[in-house]
Amino acid sequence: MKTPIKVTLTGAAGHIGYALAFRVASGEIFGPEQPVILRLLEMPQAMSSLNGVGMELEDCALPLLHDVVLTDDPSIGFRDADYAILIGAKPRSKGMERNDLITENARIFSAQGRAINDNASPNVRVLVVGNPANTNALIAASNAPDLDPRHFTAMTRLDHNRALGQLANKTNSLVVNITRMTIWGNHSMTQYPDVGNCLINGTPALERVTRDWAIDHFIPGIQRRGAEIIQARGLSSAASAADAVVDHVHDWALGTPEGDWVSMSVASDGSYGIAEGVFFSYPVTIKDGEYEIVQGLDIDDFSRNRLDISRNELLSERAVIEELLP
Amino acid sequence: MKTPIKVTLTGAAGHIGYALAFRVASGEIFGPEQPVILRLLEMPQAMSSLNGVGMELEDCALPLLHDVVLTDDPSIGFRDADYAILIGAKPRSKGMERNDLITENARIFSAQGRAINDNASPNVRVLVVGNPANTNALIAASNAPDLDPRHFTAMTRLDHNRALGQLANKTNSLVVNITRMTIWGNHSMTQYPDVGNCLINGTPALERVTRDWAIDHFIPGIQRRGAEIIQARGLSSAASAADAVVDHVHDWALGTPEGDWVSMSVASDGSYGIAEGVFFSYPVTIKDGEYEIVQGLDIDDFSRNRLDISRNELLSERAVIEELLP
Numbered sequence: 001m002k003t004p005i006k007v008t009l010t011g012a013a014g015h016i017g018y019a020l021a022f023r024v025a026s027g028e029i030f031g032p033e034q035p036v037i038l039r040l041l042e043m044p045q046a047m048s049s050l051n052g053v054g055m056e057l058e059d060c061a062l063p064l065l066h067d068v069v070l071t072d073d074p075s076i077g078f079r080d081a082d083y084a085i086l087i088g089a090k091p092r093s094k095g096m097e098r099n100d101l102i103t104e105n106a107r108i109f110s111a112q113g114r115a116i117n118d119n120a121s122p123n124v125r126v127l128v129v130g131n132p133a134n135t136n137a138l139i140a141a142s143n144a145p146d147l148d149p150r151h152f153t154a155m156t157r158l159d160h161n162r163a164l165g166q167l168a169n170k171t172n173s174l175v176v177n178i179t180r181m182t183i184w185g186n187h188s189m190t191q192y193p194d195v196g197n198c199l200i201n202g203t204p205a206l207e208r209v210t211r212d213w214a215i216d217h218f219i220p221g222i223q224r225r226g227a228e229i230i231q232a233r234g235l236s237s238a239a240s241a242a243d244a245v246v247d248h249v250h251d252w253a254l255g256t257p258e259g260d261w262v263s264m265s266v267a268s269d270g271s272y273g274i275a276e277g278v279f280f281s282y283p284v285t286i287k288d289g290e291y292e293i294v295q296g297l298d299i300d301d302f303s304r305n306r307l308d309i310s311r312n313e314l315l316s317e318r319a320v321i322e323e324l325l326p
Numbered sequence: 327m328k329t330p331i332k333v334t335l336t337g338a339a340g341h342i343g344y345a346l347a348f349r350v351a352s353g354e355i356f357g358p359e360q361p362v363i364l365r366l367l368e369m370p371q372a373m374s375s376l377n378g379v380g381m382e383l384e385d386c387a388l389p390l391l392h393d394v395v396l397t398d399d400p401s402i403g404f405r406d407a408d409y410a411i412l413i414g415a416k417p418r419s420k421g422m423e424r425n426d427l428i429t430e431n432a433r434i435f436s437a438q439g440r441a442i443n444d445n446a447s448p449n450v451r452v453l454v455v456g457n458p459a460n461t462n463a464l465i466a467a468s469n470a471p472d473l474d475p476r477h478f479t480a481m482t483r484l485d486h487n488r489a490l491g492q493l494a495n496k497t498n499s500l501v502v503n504i505t506r507m508t509i510w511g512n513h514s515m516t517q518y519p520d521v522g523n524c525l526i527n528g529t530p531a532l533e534r535v536t537r538d539w540a541i542d543h544f545i546p547g548i549q550r551r552g553a554e555i556i557q558a559r560g561l562s563s564a565a566s567a568a569d570a571v572v573d574h575v576h577d578w579a580l581g582t583p584e585g586d587w588v589s590m591s592v593a594s595d596g597s598y599g600i601a602e603g604v605f606f607s608y609p610v611t612i613k614d615g616e617y618e619i620v621q622g623l624d625i626d627d628f629s630r631n632r633l634d635i636s637r638n639e640l641l642s643e644r645a646v647i648e649e650l651l652p
Contacts, residue, residue: 013559019345022565026354026572052559056566059551061490063502164387176389225385232378239348240382246352 004035004066006121008081010112011088012040013049015238016129020085020245025057025065029250032064039069041077043088074115081120083253085245086112086140089130099320102132106321109136113143122147125289127248128154129241133187134265134279135317141267141279142325149277150290153252154265156183156191156281158237158244162225163193166218167200171208177201182283183222183263184272184303185310186317191281192306193222197297215302256286261294272299272307278314330361330392332447334407336438337414338366339375341564342455346411346571351383351391355576358390365395367403369414400441407446409579411571412438412466415456425646428458432647435462439469448473451615453574454480455567459513460591460605461643467593467605468651475603476616479578480591482509482517482607484563484570488551489519492544493526497534503527508609509548509589510598510629511636512643517607518632519548523623541628582612587620598625598633604640 007024011017017040023029025038038057042050047070054070071077078084090104109128116124124147128137133154141152160183168175179199184192195214198205209218229237251262265281268274271293272282283294299307318325333350337343343366349355351364364383368376373396380396397403404410416430435454442450450473454463459480467478486509494501505525510518521540524531535544555563577588591607594600597619598608610617625633644651 018565019348022345022569023349023352026349026569028352028354049559052555052557052561053565055551055555055558056563058491058495059484059488059555059563059566060569061487061494061501062569063500066500158385161387162385165384168387169384174389174392175387225381229378229381229385232381233375235378237382237385239344239379240385243348243352243386243388 002034004037005030006037006039006080006082008039008041008078008084008120010041010077010084010086011130013042013046013053014087015235016087016241016245018053019239019242020087021053021057022060023242023246025060025062027064028246030253035064035066037067037069038065039071039077039079039081041074041088042072044072047072074112075119078116078119081116081124083249084116084120084124084126085129085249086126086136087129089136102135102317102320105130105132105136106139106324109139110143110324113140116140117144117146124151125249125252126152127245128152129245131187132317134281134314135321137265137279138267138277138318139321139324145326149267152267153248154187154279155244155248156187156263156265157248158241159183159187159191159193159222160263161240161244161247163195163218163222166221167195167198167205167209170213170218171200171205173200178205179260180283181263182261183281184307185281186314187265187281188310188313189223190310190313191223192303192310193219194303196303197283251286252291253289255288256284261285264291266291266293269293271295274307274311275315278311278318280311280314328360330363331356331408332363332365332406334365334367334404334410334446336367336403336412337456339368339372339379340413341561342413342567342571344379345565345568346413347379347383348386349568349572351386351388353390354572356579361390361392363393363395364391365397365403365405365407367400367414368398370398373398400438401445404442404445407442407450409575410442410446410450410452411455411575412452412462413455415462428461428643428646431456431458431462432465432650435465436469436650439466442466443470443472450477451575451578452478453571454478455571457513458643460607460640461647463591463605464593464603464644465647465650471652475593478593479574480513480605481570481574482513482589482591483574484567485509485513485517485519485548486589487566487570487573489521489544489548492547493521493524493531493535496539496544497526497531499526504531505586506609507589508587509607510633511607512640513591513607514636514639515549516636516639517549518629518636519545520629522629523609577612578617579615581614582610587611590617592617592619595619597621600633600637601641604637604644606637606640
């Protein structure tokens with residue numbers, strides 16, 4: 001039998017964590033032959049709720065779930081983790097300034113970066129879901145000096161999947177037949193969902209949709225989708241966010257299909273004129289657990305402008321938390 | 327490409343429905359090669375929330391999900407359904423008498439039985455999850471005269487899985503190594519979780535645990551597990567119930583493994599002295615989509631007494647709703 005993969009989830013009793021834990025434990029990320037151990041980390045005040053999640057996981061009698069650890073201690077939660085999925089974050093409260101939100105989360109994610117550095121597997125892969133995800137990933141990676149910064153990512157896969165869904169809907173296609181979708185930039189309102197390289201059944205999407213549709217409907221629709229869900233459900237996206245985590249980690253572990261790519265926020269290496277080190281969503285291909293940023297895509301004036309807007313936002317976020325960068 | 331399987335969920339915007347829809351749509355029940363169409367049915371007042379679920383399903387860009395229908399009209403919701411999973415039910419409100427609860431749900435499930443009869447595939451398989459599940463299944467089946475009553479079941483798989491989890495925990499075993507667990511009777515406090523036939527790695531579980539443990543801890547522990555979860559989480563079991571639906575329908579569609587069985591509430595054929603027609607949880611094996619009640623198990627005096635208590639409860643539930651039986 002294969003050695004179990006250890007997966008740590010933070011904020012594991014929250015809506016996204018609750019939707020995700022059972023899918024990880026049932027084998028959806030690593031496949032039906034790969035046992036997993038879940039290490040679920042929560043705040044002390046959420047431990048009763050987390051105990052309930054632990055009981056429900058036991059109640060599923062899942063063949064691949066070899067152990068569940070429930071803790072409010074990061075040194076236990078991240079111990080030997082092969083994957084750390086950081087969902088828990090401080091949400092924006094009423095009247096809170098954006099800069100205060102960024103700073104408070106930066107404190108949380110700098111502590112988690114250190115705890116991961118000191119306790120996790122030296123090859124741990126980290127996915128930041130909690131917002132502001134890109135800057136939280138930057139802070140966590142910067143506080144983990146012994147780990148490879150390429151093993152830290154932030155999630156734009158929900159935006160990526162939303163974009164696939166919208167393009168499929170508009171063109172009456174199946175999502176499996178759409179390739180090369182890209183989300184550029186920050187996981188925020190400045191993100192740039194880009195259909196310019198998309199293929200539908202191998203032919204350019206721009207033969208089926210117009211630039212005007214992309215500018216007037218598609219791009220703002222993806223940017224505002226989260227708010228639309230909250231309005232309909234009265235709750236923020238949870239199951240679809242969990243589904244995006246499944247996809248992100250699955251592809252990071254098992255690779256992207258030939259001829260296609262996915263969107264991930266990773267530390268910039270300067271590609272496409274983005275300042276080095278900033279966590280920016282790029283199109284990436286993945287093989288053997290390592291991503292490569294797709295190179296050589298044509299960036300026209302419209303796209304250049306969108307990329308620069310999102311980059312500027314990320315630079316201003318970094319300026320806010322500069323003192324917390326080692 | 328295979329023809330999509332049409333799956334109807336009622337109460338699809340509730341906690342269990344929300345946990346389940348994404349797992350059905352991602353291929354967990356019917357496997358990675360089988361497309362599905364989801365038909366999600368809700369009460370009129372839950373349609374905004376259901377629209378949010380529909381948006382989130384679209385946002386997952388799931389390759390196997392070929393269509394999602396959102397409706398509050400049962401004739402649309404059950405149209406051509408291959409599987410109908412009846413989750414929505416009226417919960418017990420404060421001060422409500424148990425008989426009133428049974429009667430109010432009987433009205434709901436008699437209407438759903440008729441709607442399934444008139445709109446679903448003639449081979450539809452129906453799983454009742456909403457409580458009182460056994461008697462609701464009886465009512466639904468009785469109001470679907472054109473359908474095979476053997477294609478109606480009620481869920482005791484969550485109890486079954488909980489029992490596997492507890493026995494694994496107690497004996498420090500993996501659940502995959504435990505076979506022949508049985509839940510007998512009603513999905514209620516009178517259910518009888520029976521370790522008497524269980525094997526752990528092929529040897530009798532009763533060589534590893536005592537009858538006293540079963541009587542004093544195991545049986546009441548399973549009976550009260552739902553209440554324990556509510557106390558911890560402040561919410562009833564949702565993800566584990568959804569997981570049990572996945573297992574129940576998966577095994578009904580694809581069969582049980584050689585040498586093992588599962589627990590399902592089905593219309594009694596008189597086996598083990600239970601009145602014909604009553605929906606009673608039995609150990610069953612499944613092949614080609616048809617279940618067989620496991621015959622010839624030894625029923626000692628202790629077990630006989632437990633089976634009779636649960637049978638008597640089911641007969642008294644049937645007496646309450648007798649006028650709604652055609």
